[in-house]
Amino acid sequence: MNTYDTRPLEEALPHNLALLFANEILLPDNARDICPKKIGPRIISFPDTKQILKIGYGITRSEAEAMLLVASQTSAPVARVDQVGEIGDSGYILMSQLEGEPLADVWPNLSLEAKDSLIQELRGYLQEWRTLRGDYYGALGYQPCQDIFFKHSPMRKKSKSCYGPYKTRVEYNAGLKSALEMSRPPETFDTRDESLLQNIETLQDPDIVFTHGDLHRDNILVKDGKISGILDWGSAGYSIKDREYYEARSRARNPEWKATIDSIFAGETDVKVYSILEELDRELVVYSGF
Numbered sequence: 001m002n003t004y005d006t007r008p009l010e011e012a013l014p015h016n017l018a019l020l021f022a023n024e025i026l027l028p029d030n031a032r033d034i035c036p037k038k039i040g041p042r043i044i045s046f047p048d049t050k051q052i053l054k055i056g057y058g059i060t061r062s063e064a065e066a067m068l069l070v071a072s073q074t075s076a077p078v079a080r081v082d083q084v085g086e087i088g089d090s091g092y093i094l095m096s097q098l099e100g101e102p103l104a105d106v107w108p109n110l111s112l113e114a115k116d117s118l119i120q121e122l123r124g125y126l127q128e129w130r131t132l133r134g135d136y137y138g139a140l141g142y143q144p145c146q147d148i149f150f151k152h153s154p155m156r157k158k159s160k161s162c163y164g165p166y167k168t169r170v171e172y173n174a175g176l177k178s179a180l181e182m183s184r185p186p187e188t189f190d191t192r193d194e195s196l197l198q199n200i201e202t203l204q205d206p207d208i209v210f211t212h213g214d215l216h217r218d219n220i221l222v223k224d225g226k227i228s229g230i231l232d233w234g235s236a237g238y239s240i241k242d243r244e245y246y247e248a249r250s251r252a253r254n255p256e257w258k259a260t261i262d263s264i265f266a267g268e269t270d271v272k273v274y275s276i277l278e279e280l281d282r283e284l285v286v287y288s289g290f
Contacts, residue, residue, distance in 0.1 A: 021092055024085045025053065045097065051082060055092035059234070062139035064093045066236035069140065069210070074128035077221075077229050098229030100221030107217060107257070114225055115260075121227050122220065123264045126244070132210035134238030137172045138165025146213055146235040148247055149280060150175065153288040154182040169206050172240065176200050176280060183284045196283060199276045209241045215248040217257060245269050246277045 028046055035043045041056030064084040071078050079095035138145050144162035163179060166172040177197050213235030221229035245265040252258035
């Protein structure tokens with residue numbers, strides 16, 4: 001459990017966000033930052049109304065739209081979206097507070113039967129939202145891609161800091177190649193890069209599916225042996241079908257959970273494609289480190 005921050009809310013929010021959105025959000029006196037040590041957007045609890053305010057730099061309407069889409073088109077448990085706002089590069093989402101504990105906390109103490117039940121339930125939700133098809137690669141609302149391959153720090157200046165949205169797989173692949181080029185200092189490209197670029201060209205599956213993009217155990221809530229919530233849709237969007245498996249597995253630091261991800265996506269993965277994406281992801285941080 002997180003310890004509530006006892007600082008006044010205005011102090012808990014960086015960049016005077018409380019004032020920035022003062023005309024839109026009524027902040028209760030007992031509102032508390034429930035993740036005071038978290039870097040990035042603030043997660044604020046409204047105890048009386050059982051709501052959560054996610055607010056800060058990088059919070060976009062696209063995330064709320066992803067939650068609304070999943071809530072309306074699947075049975076996956078997501079928070080109810082109550083209010084959304086954006087000003088410049090900052091935004092907020094006021095949503096219902098879901099009950100449950102993070103799967104990472106309860107997983108070690110679960111029986112094999114309980115684990116298997118949760119695996120089957122998660123697989124079902126994944127299959128549901130993977131049936132949602134788009135006609136572009138990018139975040140909802142025809143916004144830039146949030147895939148990890150486009151989020152690493154560049155080593156060169158570029159005209160814009162985002163990639164996409166893209167209409168075709170050819171354009172998406174071109175974006176991957178551009179990200180790789182931008183990850184190198186000027187005049188730094190070798191035969192290894194050329195080989196990787198050629199491998200990217202072989203990725204031609206045109207299917208565009210809806211993806212969560214950040215499916216790790218802290219984003220899955222469990223209550224009474226069932227999945228009670230799936231959190232953090234900030235990376236969600238339409239993408240290649242291999243993205244969900246790759247990003248979920250790459251974030252699986254626990255060996256058992258990594259094996260679990262393999263079982264959830266059994267029969268749907270391509271080892272060759274995964275190896276190309278893994279090499280790309282690794283090469284993207286060779287110079288920047290992140």
